[in-house]
Amino acid sequence: MVEYADASPEVRAVYDDIMSTRKTDSINNFWKSLAKNPSTLRRTWEDIKQIMAPGTLDALTKELIYLAVSATNQCPYCMASHSASARKKGMTDEIFGELMAVVGMANETNALAAAYRVEIDEQFRTSGP
Amino acid sequence: MVEYADASPEVRAVYDDIMSTRKTDSINNFWKSLAKNPSTLRRTWEDIKQIMAPGTLDALTKELIYLAVSATNQCPYCMASHSASARKKGMTDEIFGELMAVVGMANETNALAAAYRVEIDEQFRTSGP
Amino acid sequence: MVEYADASPEVRAVYDDIMSTRKTDSINNFWKSLAKNPSTLRRTWEDIKQIMAPGTLDALTKELIYLAVSATNQCPYCMASHSASARKKGMTDEIFGELMAVVGMANETNALAAAYRVEIDEQFRTSGP
Amino acid sequence: MVEYADASPEVRAVYDDIMSTRKTDSINNFWKSLAKNPSTLRRTWEDIKQIMAPGTLDALTKELIYLAVSATNQCPYCMASHSASARKKGMTDEIFGELMAVVGMANETNALAAAYRVEIDEQFRTSGP
Amino acid sequence: MVEYADASPEVRAVYDDIMSTRKTDSINNFWKSLAKNPSTLRRTWEDIKQIMAPGTLDALTKELIYLAVSATNQCPYCMASHSASARKKGMTDEIFGELMAVVGMANETNALAAAYRVEIDEQFRTSGP
Amino acid sequence: MVEYADASPEVRAVYDDIMSTRKTDSINNFWKSLAKNPSTLRRTWEDIKQIMAPGTLDALTKELIYLAVSATNQCPYCMASHSASARKKGMTDEIFGELMAVVGMANETNALAAAYRVEIDEQFRTSGP
Secondary structure, three states: OOOHHHOOHHHHHHHHHHHHHHOOOOOOHHHHHHOOOHHHHHHHHHHHHHHHOOOOOOHHHHHHHHHHHHHHOOOHHHHHHHHHHHHHOOOOHHHHHHHHHHHHHHHHHHHHHHHOOOOOOHHHHOOOO | OOOHHHOOHHHHHHHHHHHHHHOOOOOOHHHHHHOOOHHHHHHHHHHHHHHHOOOOOOHHHHHHHHHHHHHHOOOHHHHHHHHHHHHHOOOOHHHHHHHHHHHHHHHHHHHHHHHOOOOOOHHHHOOOO | OOOHHHOOHHHHHHHHHHHHHOOOOOOOHHHHHHOOOHHHHHHHHHHHHHHHOOOOOOHHHHHHHHHHHHHHOOOHHHHHHHHHHHHHOOOOHHHHHHHHHHHHHHHHHHHHHHHOOOOOOHHHHOOOO | OOOHHHOOHHHHHHHHHHHHHHOOOOOOHHHHHHOOOHHHHHHHHHHHHHHHOOOOOOHHHHHHHHHHHHHHOOOHHHHHHHHHHHHHOOOOHHHHHHHHHHHHHHHHHHHHHHHOOOOOOHHHHOOOO | OOOHHHOOHHHHHHHHHHHHHHOOOOOOHHHHHHOOOHHHHHHHHHHHHHHHOOOOOOHHHHHHHHHHHHHHOOOHHHHHHHHHHHHHOOOOHHHHHHHHHHHHHHHHHHHHHHHOOOOOOHHHHHOOO | OOOHHHOOHHHHHHHHHHHHHOOOOOOOHHHHHHOOOHHHHHHHHHHHHHHHOOOOOOHHHHHHHHHHHHHHOOOHHHHHHHHHHHHHOOOOHHHHHHHHHHHHHHHHHHHHHHHOOOOOOHHHHOOOO
């Protein structure tokens, strides 16, 4: 992992932007690990900064969506770090419980739809996403 | 698939509840496929009815979470049917775009976290989900 | 896809073994597709022949396990071809229903275990698989 | 995690049912973690109690199916806890070995079927699951 | 899908860059679908253009890696479109066969490592990725 | 895990072949874990020895493909052990960075292709893999 003190100017610029955007004075291990490949660090950070910023969807909803994917993929780091982000943005125990009830149910019915080889209904076929 | 006309009273009772809960007069292929196993049909419907009902999270947010999981799992039926449900509950093109930007990013960074074998930060370790 | 009439002697030898082992006179598209790479065809067939043969677990149970994985992975070809194999070996609608109830539940609770970041109980830690 | 001593009457009722159904006097971390969301705890337990009970498939076969899904999804908690359950229900080293040989093979051929873009054979298309 | 003739100037600029970078005069359905969300279109294209360009790894190797992920995730569109890209960059039947043999084997042993709950060897623990 | 000193002649023969093929004098935990099921040990080793040997693709490229699958599947053991193998075969930090940029991007666009329900382009449909 690349610590701030040892970072190149290019990496430091990203670290500085992360800290100022997130109003924090520490850098997560995720970024310190990516920093071995500065172009991956910068591209990933620029993308996340753009994508996770509040838009039509608010910042908490975006974190919940992120957690839904991470639980489905069994990513322990992602669950740990984004649970913390979601808490900061207002996630309560009750919200987490409802989120994960949907995530569990979706994973269950995704498997059932594949298993029963359910044909897509005519009315869902003609409409785009 | 089990059509309404051919359904047992047990299956019909579930079909009736689906149609009255969802204010529709047709049954999706998903339910018609599960109906070959009435106990699976009933349990899955009861769970979904409870879980997808508006709570602390509203019904649209729950559909977005459902779509996030289904895209991650590559489930074509689930994307088709729940995109339609989400549209009915107010999903616009813009919301769909923001949703999927987060889903794509989460799938990308989930893989990166595994690949770089990122150690969970001390401060994320002690806090629960 | 490589049809029998166009197959090299090496590929034909595998096709012949498949047909005599399975007591059938046709070759599935899966094998015809792999046949473009004869060493993959032969190795995959030899492995499957060994693994799917009745052992301590009977042939039907092995097909059910195969279906459990294929539904989890969302593999349409695998569900289609192995549902047929399982039917031949005695899978009824009722067995399929119970199988998929477990598969759905396992996919649900797998996601929940990741999401709630459940720590492995002391007594499960010391015992191997 | 919610310990029995700190549990609400609603959570205790579920804990009591788990212990009496499973003839044990301890509660796994999985349930203690879910208990932060009592409705998720109760619904998940009711579903598992119904689904994992012996039916046409015996209890051991159901545990094997559960393990097949959990290995495919890379769920460490689920492998640890359900390996232990399966052992109690009679899983030997030999059964585990045969189970996992099928699971490994299914994961391999699932990927191959997707990669070679194998078209579903006509005879598998017309038969349901 | 957004056709060139109907595209906004912002979308057209991306389409033009795709066609000139790839030396082709048509746009794949993937881009036409993303174009409903211009910022997703542009960001995804900019990322792919940067990432898939030859670097220390040549363009064909990058396509093979892309195919490895897509087969693992069971993504039919991705297999179809990137098989074609890989062919253009020199992928032969023999290369495809070797690629997919590794992909199949990796999916198999990934499941086995999870199932047998293999502990990470001391010497692999201290080295980073 | 089965240590060399406690291994049956059948298991020792595989261990000896692993050590001589890989020019090493130790056996990884993966093999020691599989050794509880000698036929799985032998079959898996024979397959890996054949598949990972340099062919049209060189040994390093094969390791990169293996890592791409393992990151996608979130397999910590596989990332740890095969990162080490890839390093021995020449993987630099720069190669690892480019590899994982492609892996991350592929996981992102796989999800997007499913989400946007992108139809396979006519020209990709007629060409095989």
